[in-house]
Amino acid sequence: MLLRFFIFIFLTTQLCNAQNLVYNGSFEEITQCNTTNFLYNDYVVGWVNPCQTNGHSSDYYNITCPPLPNLSKMPYHGNALFGLATYSSTQTYPSGITNFHEFVRGTLVTPLNVGSTYCVSFKVSPLSPSFVSDKIGALFTNVEYNSSNPYEALTNYAHVFSNTVITDTSWTTVSGSFVADSAYRYIMLGNFFADNLTSHVSGGAYYWIDDVRVVLDPNGDCSAIHDTTTTPSDTVYHVSQNLTICAGETITLPGGTVVNTSGIYTDTLLAANGADSIVTTTLDVLPYLTDTISASICHGGHYNFGGNLLTASGTYTDTLTAVSTSCDSILVLNLNVLPAIPLTEIFDTICAGSTYLFNGSSLTAPGTYTANITSLQGCDSVITLNLAVINPPNRPEVVTNLPVPCYNQEFTGEILNPNTALTYRWYVDTNGTAAGQGEKFTKIIDENTVTIYVSADNGTCSSAFTIIPITVNQLFNANFEMPNVITPNNDGANDEIDFEAIFGGCIEYEISIFNRWGNLVFKNGAVFNGKDSKGHNLVDGTYFYKLTYEGIQRHGFIHLLR
Incomplete structure (x- = not known):
């Protein structure tokens, strides 16, 4: 394939009607404005980023899309230009491949x-005279390179x-002729040569690019291409x-x-082709928020404030970086450190077989x-429990005077082999208080005293x-039958x-016992055996008695027979 390359400094304004085969060759046609200069695939008509976007990309700028970039270079023609890196001694592709270069791909009309x-032909201008390299050029392809x-x-x-x-920071024309060996559909711009084949001045190179043109060149000397897109000098962009x-x-x-x-x-602003751009900027300065x-x-x-872990009371300030269109905020913190809660230590005892409730747990x-x-206040305090488990004494042994003869007589109990280190308590009801304390205990027994x-x-x-x-020996039967006959003859x-x-x-x-004549012959003796109260034998016959007990009075006859 025949290859020619030339470098021209743009000096002429001659017009020619040769058709430019590069679609949107000065990058003016866009579908929308986008403030992210490297994500331009969807809105710069005919141009895409053929590089991975996570780490490097060619850049698109358009002065009609606010906010305006602080460009060191105004576009050669119109309002837009591309910027791309042609050499870097430090960067690599995200995939790890070295020779970090950036590219831009355009579409041909046919x-x-x-x-x-x-x-x-295309115009180039370096970012600075020291940030430069050679080998910036054009490569035609049928591969649809993009970020994917x-x-x-x-x-x-x-x-x-x-x-x-190219070190001149004015616009320089890179141009050359070639014979097409394929029906190419795309044009790519950038440095397609490895770093060891690239000449450079410093550790990097970056160029602005504008006014890309491809035309038929029958003479093979690029005489068919001149400034076909030059804007009249009286054109003013607002x-x-x-x-x-x-x-x-x-x-x-x-x-x-x-x-x-x-x-x-x-x-x-005066462009290289003499067309002015009048830029009106309305600036609003927002205050800081506190x-x-x-x-x-x-x-x-501790308290995390602005990335610092604070531990002392005081007043602190921090500047919060703004997001979106808001400004930084000054945040003032009044921090109070609550006083320390003293540690609590408890010493306690329980008896073996019982439980101690502590922090929701039953301890044994x-x-x-x-x-x-x-x-x-939400602060933690530590409580320490020192728990001792004490064995209870043995059940005491007791000697008593039981059984008692009858109710309303005294019960006597006494501890057998008492221990002077122990206290003995006596109860008539286990749910009540002690009725007595000591090694001995006495109580009058009534019908309600069971245990x-x-x-x-x-x-x-x-x-x-x-x-x-x-236990009570008394066996009185309130329904007893009173004997009505006695025969005191000692026969048993x-x-x-x-x-x-x-x-x-x-x-x-x-x-009381009376004879037939009503005379009292016997009174309050324990045993009636046919004798009067003086011990004299009574004659056989019928006697009348009157018996009184617990408010009850009984009457009847006793027949005395020997």
Whole structure:
């Protein structure tokens, strides 16, 4: 394939009607404005980014899309230009491939005719005289490179390229002719040569690109291409933008003036082709916002404020970086550190077999236990329990005077082999208070006294109860039958009436016996055996008696027969 390359400094304004085969060759046609200069695939008509976007990309700028970029270079033609890196000694592709270069891919109006000669021309300007390289050029392809199918493996070949390091910061024309060997549909711009084949001045190179053209070149000397897109010198572009900054910040206007106050500013920019751009900037300076908060932390804790862990009471300030269109905020913190809560230590005892409720747990074994308790202010305090388990005394042994003869007589109980270190308590009801305390206990027994209990206490624990059932010998039958015949002949049958046996020796009674004439012959004796109260034998016959007990009075006859 025939390859020619040329470098021209743009000096002419000759017009020619040769058709430019590059669609949107000066990048003016867009579908929308986008403030992200590298994500231009969807809105710069005919042009895409053929590189991975996560780490590198060619850049698109359009001065009609606010906010205006602070460009060091105005477009050669119209309002738009591309910027791309042609060399970097430090960066690599995200995939790890070295030779970090950036590219831009454009679409041709019609595919090239195989065998026809074409001239390629585009304008370049370096970012600075020291940030430069050679080998910037054009490569034609039928591969539809994009961010999903990136161009990374360099070909060390281009159809047209500059073999000279371009350092002039005015616009320079890179052009050359070639014979198409394929019906190419796309044109790519950038440095397609490896770093070891690229000449450079410093550790990087970056160029602005504008006015890309491809035309038929029958003579093969690019005589068919000149400034076919030059804008008449009387053309004026009017651009307006609204910008916002925060108090204390500055902004550089398109004309280079640095401002920091609200107002309306006008800049007149002269492009290389003589067309003016009048840029009107409306600047609004927003104040900083201030807010105050109060917070409390526990002693020994910390408060994360602006990335700093604060532990002391005081007033602190932090600047919060703004997002979107808001300004930074000054945040004031009044921090209060709550006083330390003293540690609590408890010493306590329980008896073996019982439980101790601590922090929701029922403890039965001796040991040291801890619990974190949250105060009303939300701070934790530590409570330590030292728990001892004490064995209770043995159940006491008791001697008593049971059974008692009858009710209303005294019960006597006494501890057998008492221990002076123990306290003995006596109860008539285990749910009540002790009825007595000591090694001995007495009580008058009545019909309501069923059981007596006694326990031993060592000052911490009590023994199990010793249970003493109350027994009474009294067997009085209120429905007893009074004998009505006695035969005191010492034959062992019906010889006497034993009143003590009838009343069990416990119930008080009165007995009176009268003869047939109503004379009292016997009174209140324990036994009636046919003798009067003086011990004289009474004659056989019928006698009348009157018996009184517990408010009851009984009457009847007793027949005396010997």
